[in-house]
Amino acid sequence: MGFKESVRRFWPLTRGDRRWILLVCLSAILAAFAETVAILVFAELTDNALQKGSVSAFWAPAGLWLGVAVAGGIVGYLGNSLAAWTAERFVMRLRARVFAHLQKLPPHFFQRNRRGDLVERMTGDVDAIEALVVSGLVQAATAVFGVIFYAGAAFWLRWDMALVTFALAPLFWIATKRFTGRVKEVSRRERAADGAITSVVEEGLVNVVLTQAYNRQRDEQERLGREARRWLRASVTSARLNELYEQIVEVLETLCVLAIIGLGAWEISTGRMTLGELLAFAAFVGYLYPPIRDLGQLGLTVTEATAGSERLLEILDARPAVTDPDPAVVVPAPSRAVGAVEACRVHFRYPGGKNEVLQDFSFGAVPGELVVITGPSGAGKSTLAALLLRFYDPDTGSIRLDGIPVNRMPLDRLRRNITLLPQETLVLHDTVEENIACGRDQVTHGDVVRAARAADAEVFIAALPDGYDTVIAPGTSRLSGGQLQRVAIARAMLRDAPVLILDEPTTGLDTLATQRILAPLRRLAEGRTTIVITHDLDLAMDADRILVLDEGRLVESGTHTQLLAGSGLYSTLFHTHPPPRNGSPHPLAHPSSSHWR
Numbered sequence: 001m002g003f004k005e006s007v008r009r010f011w012p013l014t015r016g017d018r019r020w021i022l023l024v025c026l027s028a029i030l031a032a033f034a035e036t037v038a039i040l041v042f043a044e045l046t047d048n049a050l051q052k053g054s055v056s057a058f059w060a061p062a063g064l065w066l067g068v069a070v071a072g073g074i075v076g077y078l079g080n081s082l083a084a085w086t087a088e089r090f091v092m093r094l095r096a097r098v099f100a101h102l103q104k105l106p107p108h109f110f111q112r113n114r115r116g117d118l119v120e121r122m123t124g125d126v127d128a129i130e131a132l133v134v135s136g137l138v139q140a141a142t143a144v145f146g147v148i149f150y151a152g153a154a155f156w157l158r159w160d161m162a163l164v165t166f167a168l169a170p171l172f173w174i175a176t177k178r179f180t181g182r183v184k185e186v187s188r189r190e191r192a193a194d195g196a197i198t199s200v201v202e203e204g205l206v207n208v209v210l211t212q213a214y215n216r217q218r219d220e221q222e223r224l225g226r227e228a229r230r231w232l233r234a235s236v237t238s239a240r241l242n243e244l245y246e247q248i249v250e251v252l253e254t255l256c257v258l259a260i261i262g263l264g265a266w267e268i269s270t271g272r273m274t275l276g277e278l279l280a281f282a283a284f285v286g287y288l289y290p291p292i293r294d295l296g297q298l299g300l301t302v303t304e305a306t307a308g309s310e311r312l313l314e315i316l317d318a319r320p321a322v323t324d325p326d327p328a329v330v331v332p333a334p335s336r337a338v339g340a341v342e343a344c345r346v347h348f349r350y351p352g353g354k355n356e357v358l359q360d361f362s363f364g365a366v367p368g369e370l371v372v373i374t375g376p377s378g379a380g381k382s383t384l385a386a387l388l389l390r391f392y393d394p395d396t397g398s399i400r401l402d403g404i405p406v407n408r409m410p411l412d413r414l415r416r417n418i419t420l421l422p423q424e425t426l427v428l429h430d431t432v433e434e435n436i437a438c439g440r441d442q443v444t445h446g447d448v449v450r451a452a453r454a455a456d457a458e459v460f461i462a463a464l465p466d467g468y469d470t471v472i473a474p475g476t477s478r479l480s481g482g483q484l485q486r487v488a489i490a491r492a493m494l495r496d497a498p499v500l501i502l503d504e505p506t507t508g509l510d511t512l513a514t515q516r517i518l519a520p521l522r523r524l525a526e527g528r529t530t531i532v533i534t535h536d537l538d539l540a541m542d543a544d545r546i547l548v549l550d551e552g553r554l555v556e557s558g559t560h561t562q563l564l565a566g567s568g569l570y571s572t573l574f575h576t577h578p579p580p581r582n583g584s585p586h587p588l589a590h591p592s593s594s595h596w597r
């Protein structure tokens with residue numbers, strides 16, 4: 001991917017700020033103009049005030065110089081501040097756009113890309129693109145106008161000397177060209193290594209308990225060390241290339257300066273030039289180097305930015321697995337669904353996956369009904385939840401809510417009507433109150449307290465250091481698994497959607513913790529269409545219907561008693577499933593102990 005493509009893709013993000021960018025360029029032109037005037041005044045001062053030793057010839061040019069310097073300073077200050085503001089707004093907009101797109105991408109995208117690398121793309125690569133699209137443009141305009149003014153003034157002073165000096169200019173371009181390809185390759189490696197380091201650190205932090213428990217500290221350090229060495233190599237190569245380039249340019253500059261001094265000495269000795277003119281000429285050529293160098297550097301910035309663009313466009317070009325339907329095909333329906341859920345002859349394979357994860361799967365559930373989906377690991381149970389929430393569309397067959405195919409209703413409407421309680425409770429880095437309230441808009445403190453009470457969470461929340469205002473965060477251990485689950489139940493209560501999907505609600509909980517969440521879960525399930533995905537067959541006993549999945553197929557369906565009477569997979573799973581924890585009979589394991597109702 002090249003420069004043009006990068007600009008074509010990212011330039012639209014400058015909409016709304018283009019007049020400011022133009023203003024910044026104008027201020028750069030004015031600053032270059034002020035500099036040119038100052039140098040000419042300096043030549044006049046040298047010839048008339050310094051060489052002739054005349055104080056009276058000093059005042060007028062000095063005043064002019066000071067005026068120009070102050071005006072140039074103000075313009076420069078305003079221009080640079082505006083440039084920083086515009087650049088940061090661009091970064092904000094680009095990051096928001098990529099982040100918004102990321103949020104639409106399907107689960108498998110995040111399974112296939114490391115989190116740390118995505119973070120690096122959202123930070124380092126976004127900055128690199130800004131350096132191309134906004135700062136790069138301003139830098140280019142500043143450099144081009146600098147070259148025009150200073151070269152123009154040098155020609156105006158002595159065109160013949162200017163020609164000789166500028167004959168050396170192509171050397172700068174050759175030097176830049178030779179470095180461009182290498183720099184692009186190295187900066188791509190550097191960015192990828194940056195991403196890998198962030199990933200290792202991030203994964204290390206998430207898995208720190210596992211690392212310590214399994215004595216894997218050294219392995220983790222080695223993993224970081226490996227990535228750090230790759231980064232070091234790329235980073236040092238990049239610094240080395242940049243330094244080499246700088247030094248070559250420096251030598252070329254010295255060559256130019258020597259040429260001017262030599263020619264100037266000759267010209268002054270023959271009386272064709274004054275000292276003031278020579279100094280002004282040398283100053284113009286000297287002032288010419290930074291913009292020429294900037295133009296050369298710009299080449300390097302462009303190459304670095306195109307490497308970043310490629311990585312960012314990989315995200316932006318990843319397609320969401322599902323999109324909102326065309327308004328023309330949306331079936332009108334009340335915002336709150338009744339809650340009848342149906343899957344009809346569903347076949348599904350994950351994008352890029354080899355096998356069908358669900359095959360010819362059909363079922364239905366209505367409000368007030370409790371359907372348990374069970375089966376061996378990998379049977380496709382969680383996939384079904386993903387299809388009901390429309391994270392993916394089935395390859396064939398349909399999923400319906402209240403008889404309407406889910407791909408014919410806005411995603412927002414569908415998901416508002418379903419509450420998912422995933423295996424791992426989602427925790428926001430926020431207060432307990434916000435963590436409960438986040439399920440719905442416009443929630444009062446009273447609503448939160450009522451939901452917490454119904455979820456049996458009130459007592460432990462009150463015991464927290466700041467009660468409802470206690471800040472919790474993902475991965476912190478302030479709340480136990482069971483307590484977190486009850487926060488999630490309170491959130492679901494408040495959300496009050498007609499369809500409820502519980503994915504392994506008792507995973508990781510001991511008997512007591514399980515017992516504590518059953519009553520709140522029962523209250524939550526009341527009157528809703530409840531689908532429970534579980535291995536825990538204690539939960540299946542008084543389900544209205546149990547669906548047994550095996551390798552993506554529905555192999556059995558019925559009540560606990562019906563299925564146990566047969567000798568199918570359910571009965572095998574039930575008789576081999578772990579005995580009640582802590583040795584005593586599971587208080588809920590008895591078929592007569594109705595723990596859902």
Ligand SMILES: Nc1ncnc2c1ncn2[C@@H]1O[C@H](COP(=O)(O)OP(=O)(O)OP(=O)(O)O)[C@@H](O)[C@H]1O
Pocket residue numbers: 107108111350351353357375376377378379380381382383384
């Ligand atoms: N993103 C994915 N890409 C490809 N295959 C996937 C993806 N996610 C899951 N699978 C595969 O789909 C199959 C069903 O997975 P699923 O998570 O639905 O099973 P499950 O019955 O819920 O298992 P468990 O009880 O262990 O949670 C598995 O073979 C799994 O490897």
